[in-house]
Amino acid sequence: MADIVRRSRLRNPALRRGANMLAALMAASALLLATHGAAAAASTKPASAKTSGAKANKASAARPTAREAKARTTRKASAADARTAAAAKGAPRSKAAAASSSAALQQASSAEARLIAVYELFGRGQPRPALAKARDLVRDYPNFQLAQLVYADLLATQVPPAHAFSDATGIGRLRSDPAMADLREESRRRLQALRDRPPAGTVPSQFLALSTRSRYAIAVDASRSRLYLLENSDKGLQLVADYYVSVGKSGIGKATEGDARTPLGVYYVTSSLDPKSLRDFYGAGALPINYPNPYDVRRGKTGSGIWLHGTPPQQFSRAPLASDGCVVMANPDLKQLLRKVQIGATPVVTASSLQWIPRPQAEKEAQTFTSAISAWKDARANGNEAQLKKFYLPDFQRNGSKKNTEGFSVLHDEVEYAQGKRVQFKDMSFLHWRDGDDTMVATFGEVFEGEKSGRTRRQYWLRQGSEWKLFHEEILG
Incomplete structure (x- = not known):
């Protein structure tokens, strides 16, 4: 952890006092410090915050309310526990890798790009701008639980140690709470996928040839909780966007009805379901795929109803392993996808880990x-x-x-x-x-x-x- 702090060059004394509580933020931002201008790239995404509002947020950041300070107490454990996992990939990167990561921020969804910008600002020793961005983010996406957690941790840095609360029992409960573990794993996977980008000029190994009648192709990497959207043209497939997703609560490799696993294979989108015909649970809509395909049937696999769908209104995203076998996306991300898929013509590859080839x-x-x-x-x-x-x-x-x-x-x-x-x-x-x-x-x-x-x-x-x-x-x- 000391090496990560040194690489981050954190100069703010108040920041050092709160460093233990925000070890996860520092470790996460260390993955992005080589990406010059990454925060600027993220800020190009649409945001409803006005300049005057941001200034007001910055001015008030040093004076948290009693409610905010109390909320900080309930979040202390999660950031400290995330230190080890997030620090594993903190090594400096090449200029090419930095450029790739910068492009990744532009490709990521607005909410995710803004969250990563918060991480980076904090790692650069700018806690108050980071807090202002976090506050805007949770205002625009109040159901984004991971952003709420980061915001609460940032609030904690603004409270002098002499006024900090001590609640060892409460912290212990949070440390063992599965929901906190899910949020830490979600954060880790988002950062890993945005740092470890597919090499330029490569495609998933399943896509050997694709007719231009198929305008887009979809590939899901379960190990990274990531869905990659590729655009097809006369120049071939090009990666144009990627999104965080959740898969089956029991993992991958669906074999039987009700096993809560996401199938692995090559599929096609078969229809697009109107959200008005669905329960709120499915969010902005659903894209069924043809599981079981003929190869699945040949091997005796059973089950049905595997969709790409959204989240309930009260949830921005779900844990990496959370569905009954479907691939689940945040509703803003799914809406982008819905505008691009072609029924019967858009292939969907779901793999345990994608291999990208030239x-x-x-x-x-x-x-x-x-x-x-x-x-x-x-x-x-x-x-x-x-x-x-x-x-x-x-x-x-x-x-x-x-x-x-x-x-x-x-x-x-x-x-x-x-x-x-x-x-x-x-x-x-x-x-x-x-x-x-x-x-x-x-x-x-x-x-x-x-x-x-x-x-x-x-x-x-x-x-x-x-x-x-x-x-x-x-x-x-």
């Missing part, structure tokens, strides 16, 4: 799979049922109805559909998933020569040895 690597892996799907297309066009059969697993299904490739149903239909015709594939998306098995979700349109439109297919492939085999297909239109 875009050229993703393109290379996509080309490898393209050769397999092109061979399937050629066998079909040539009318060779024996050759075509090699691409299907015996338990292949189409649109949920089991079709046995031993008979004529699938193979004959495909040959009749495509034989002798020249077909063009377009709008191809390849989503790769590994979790013991190696699977690919391929979505594409096909148009025959002389026709203006055709089918859109979504195929699920499984690698067996060096070969790819089809086990499920959906005709989307």
